[in-house]
Amino acid sequence: MYSAGMSRLRLCLFALGASLLLGAGVVARAVQPGQVAAPTQRGPAPQTSAPAVPGNAALRFERQEIRSKFGVGYAVTTADMNGDGRPDVVAISGTQLVWYENPTWREHVLLEGQTPKDNVALAPLDIDGDGRTDVAVGAAWNPRNTAGGGTLHWVRQPTTGDAGSLHDISSEPTLHRIRWADVDGRGRPELIVAPLHGRGTSPPEWNGQGARLMAFTVPARPAAEAWPLQVVDDTLHILHNVTPVRLTRTDRDELLTASREGLHLFTRGDDGAWTKRKLGEGAPGEIKVGKVAGRWLLATVEPWHGTSVVVYREPSGGAAASQLWPRVSLDGSLQGGHALAWGDMDGDRDDDLVAGWRDGTGGVVVYGMGPAGELRTRTPVDLQGMATEDIAVHDLDGDGRPEIIASGRRTSNVVIYWNRTAAR
Numbered sequence: 209m210y211s212a213g214m215s216r217l218r219l220c221l222f223a224l225g226a227s228l229l230l231g232a233g234v235v236a237r238a239v240q241p242g243q244v245a246a247p248t249q250r251g252p253a254p255q256t257s258a259p260a261v262p263g264n265a266a267l268r269f270e271r272q273e274i275r276s277k278f279g280v281g282y283a284v285t286t287a288d289m290n291g292d293g294r295p296d297v298v299a300i301s302g303t304q305l306v307w308y309e310n311p312t313w314r315e316h317v318l319l320e321g322q323t324p325k326d327n328v329a330l331a332p333l334d335i336d337g338d339g340r341t342d343v344a345v346g347a348a349w350n351p352r353n354t355a356g357g358g359t360l361h362w363v364r365q366p367t368t369g370d371a372g373s374l375h376d377i378s379s380e381p382t383l384h385r386i387r388w389a390d391v392d393g394r395g396r397p398e399l400i401v402a403p404l405h406g407r408g409t410s411p412p413e414w415n416g417q418g419a420r421l422m423a424f425t426v427p428a429r430p431a432a433e434a435w436p437l438q439v440v441d442d443t444l445h446i447l448h449n450v451t452p453v454r455l456t457r458t459d460r461d462e463l464l465t466a467s468r469e470g471l472h473l474f475t476r477g478d479d480g481a482w483t484k485r486k487l488g489e490g491a492p493g494e495i496k497v498g499k500v501a502g503r504w505l506l507a508t509v510e511p512w513h514g515t516s517v518v519v520y521r522e523p524s525g526g527a528a529a530s531q532l533w534p535r536v537s538l539d540g541s542l543q544g545g546h547a548l549a550w551g552d553m554d555g556d557r558d559d560d561l562v563a564g565w566r567d568g569t570g571g572v573v574v575y576g577m578g579p580a581g582e583l584r585t586r587t588p589v590d591l592q593g594m595a596t597e598d599i600a601v602h603d604l605d606g607d608g609r610p611e612i613i614a615s616g617r618r619t620s621n622v623v624i625y626w627n628r629t630a631a632r
């Protein structure tokens with residue numbers, strides 16, 4: 209199937225390369241409101257037009273679609289799956305877990321149809337310690353079933369061939385995000401699991417029991433033994449994302465959550481007890497952490513599936529200071545904002561923020577910020593071909609400039625945006 213589609217892919221690449229060249233011209237001027245104000249297919253329409261800041265004229269991206277007709281590309285990330293030192297792209301659709309081999313981007317199918325529909329989350333790690341990267345997977349995704357569904361598995365990568373073996377770990381209704389994070393500082397990451405809603409809650413408010421944020425420890429024999437579980441917290445609602453970070457501790461990962469209650473930092477103490485601290489107000493639905501001018505910026509999409517990209521600036525007293533982080537709104541024009549990632553796209557040593565949305569025409573843009581988090585540039589990367597569900601940032605070819613990797617919902621694709629920005 210992949211090779212049969214290659215000539216078509218090449219044609220697409222040629223056409224898309226040409227449109228990117230046109231896009232680069234677009235980049236040099238201020239973004240026009242019409243570029244994102246296309247008819248809404250679903251979700252709330254943006255209340256404002258795109259901010260009137262210029263694009264970053266230095267940025268250049270070359271689009272390569274490595275998969276089409278994928279179904280919903282719920283999640284995409286990178287990991288070295290074959291141990292050759294090159295990061296590969298790993299992605300899930302509702303029914304498949306696949307990886308694309310760097311540099312040919314040949315598709316390898318680890319799972320097809322064995323998990324209860326839909327797959328929704330993935331997190332690669334060598335779980336059994338045999339030297340080959342495995343993948344934890346969340347499946348049975350149904351955001352409205354708060355009484356059942358939400359299965360947690362891991363897939364062992366075989367020593368030969370592509371098809372992995374599926375092992376069950378646990379289940380939690382509306383299980384939605386999973387991440388590896390070394391929360392106890394012992395050197396081995398735990399599997400962090402965040403459902404979207406609390407058990408037994410219902411729309412539209414999802415009030416009642418909070419979502420159970422959990423940390424699973426990998427046992428010595430992960431395929432044969434139960435995975436010990438610790439509940440980190442059960443107070444939050446519409447817990448749409450969680451990300452590991454080291455804001456106040458350098459010896460362990462902390463967890464930063466985006467929920468209806470705002471931004472919260474969870475830190476595990478040496479006694480195993482968790483502390484919860486509020487860092488920001490608002491009702492964020494995504495959360496990713498970057499640094500500009502040596503200070504943390506916490507980026508969010510607000511509200512859940514919303515229209516705004518916001519950053520919370522590290523206060524002058526530092527990340528450990530017990531004060532709320534000042535909020536800076538960057539953009540209010542997204543349609544179904546759904547993914548964020550940070551990376552130094554232009555090589556000036558400050559992180560840039562990549563954001564994607566999935567409604568309307570969909571899109572991917574890069575924001576550049578000053579030291580106070582103030583918006584300086586907004587550079588469209590793709591305004592037609594990516595109804596963004598998830599985004600990863602990683603330097604795939606080792607040239608020092610990070611690529612953007614995105615997976616789409618309505619566009620049913622996985623795309624690498626090669627960073628062709630000239631070295632500074």
Ligand SMILES: [Ca+2]
Pocket residue numbers: 287288289290291292293294295296310
């Ligand atoms: Ca590799």
Ligand SMILES: [Ca+2]
Pocket residue numbers: 333334335336337338339340341342364365
């Ligand atoms: Ca392994």
Ligand SMILES: [Ca+2]
Pocket residue numbers: 551552553554555556557558559560
């Ligand atoms: Ca930069």
Ligand SMILES: [Ca+2]
Pocket residue numbers: 602603604605606607608609610611627
């Ligand atoms: Ca690169």
